[in-house]
Amino acid sequence: MKFSKRALAVKPSATVKVSNLAKQMKADGIDVINLGIGEPDFETPDFIDQAAIEAIKSGKTSFYTPASGIYELKEAVSQRIKEDFDVFYSPDNISITNGAKMALYVLMQALVNENDEVLIPQPGWVSYEQQIVLASAKPVMVKTNGEFKVTIDSLNAVTTKNTRVLVINSPQNPTGTIYTKDELTEIGNWAIMHNVLIIADDIYSSLVYNGNQYTSLIQLDDNIVAQTILVSGLSKAYSMTGWRVGYVAGAPEIISKVNAILSHSTGNPAAVSQYAGIAALTGDQSVVEEMRLAFEDRLNKVFPLLAEVPGFKLQTKPQGAFYLFPNVEEAVRIAGLSNSGELVEELLQKAHVAVVDGAAFGMPGYLRLSYAASLDNLIDAVTRIKNYMLSVNK
Secondary structure, eight states: OOOOHHHHHOOOOHHHHHHHHHHHHHHTTOOOEEOSSOOOSSOOOHHHHHHHHHHHHTTOSSSOOOTTOOHHHHHHHHHHHHHHHSOOOOGGGEEEESHHHHHHHHHHHHHOOTTOEEEEEESOOHHHHHHHHHTTOEEEEEEOOTTSOOOHHHHHHHOOTTEEEEEEESSOTTTOOOOOHHHHHHHHHHHHHHTOEEEEEOTTTTOBOTTOOOOOGGGSOHHHHHTEEEEEESTTTTTOTTTOOEEEEOOHHHHHHHHHHHHTTTOSOOHHHHHHHHHHHHSOTHHHHHHHHHHHHHHHHHHHHHHTSTTOBOOSOOOBTTEEOOBOHHHHHHTTOSSHHHHHHHIIIIIOEEOEEGGGGTOTTBEEEEOOSOHHHHHHHHHHHHHHHHHHOO
């Protein structure tokens, strides 16, 4: 059987693979703690569930909606962006997608051609590279500094006449890094100078900790905003990973192409999820703060514990999102292994803790651990990892 070059080139998601394996081990009766998936452990807030139930009961969810989402949800997104960032996007300049992942995927389909290049900070979320490959374009990793941030020098080092798009994720997955306003302004002005579009992946913008300040690219001057496409969604902030509600906000000509592609691919986001999304965006936002505070508490308690694990080096303390990204090159050496991928396997099979190899994010020698699990599970997981490292450090 023959397959397309795209299908042969794309690699399965490392985070999904690890999570599925952990779930299977659990189903087999093995006590595995899964820190491999970026999914809040909270249930969706009740008022959001109730809005979905009411939409079903009132007959709103039985039929197709517009491919780019119902207008009421676009209005709710527009209102939320205005309240959070003091920036106005017309509902007509917004598309609703099946999660932020679909928003990113459809943008790659709309913006790049074969031989075009898309710049991705290293490390970067696992699906960026594969989505670029699926668009027949070329992913280009950009080296980052000690804070895991790209700089103008690192961007210039890899920019060519084929560079079309730069992805900036802040707070960043997998490091929790946040770009400052000045840093984003420099990057935005660089993008204008080189005629490069910026995709601002702001999915973690509500999850910022310990007094750190967050700025979005869409809050900068009008010229930078015109060069920027905003991507976000409801999965992380509202604990709605299963509902699949994301969105794109940008220039009308971009949104029109996004809508055209959506009309021939997903058809439309699930109607019930869209009505739940309206409730999430327009309802009581204190639920977001409650979850943010819980993640902040977990970070502050688990970070020092992980720093005590032999061979684990934490380069920076995360400022946002909900991931830890330790360097484990010394741990690999202590355990007598060849690479961080083998350490991931050892931790899963012997410590019964699921984590993700940094190689999936373009940074071998690191691991990503999600602290979106409960505090008890986090402490237990770190204890298991520490005990494993102590057992091999003899």
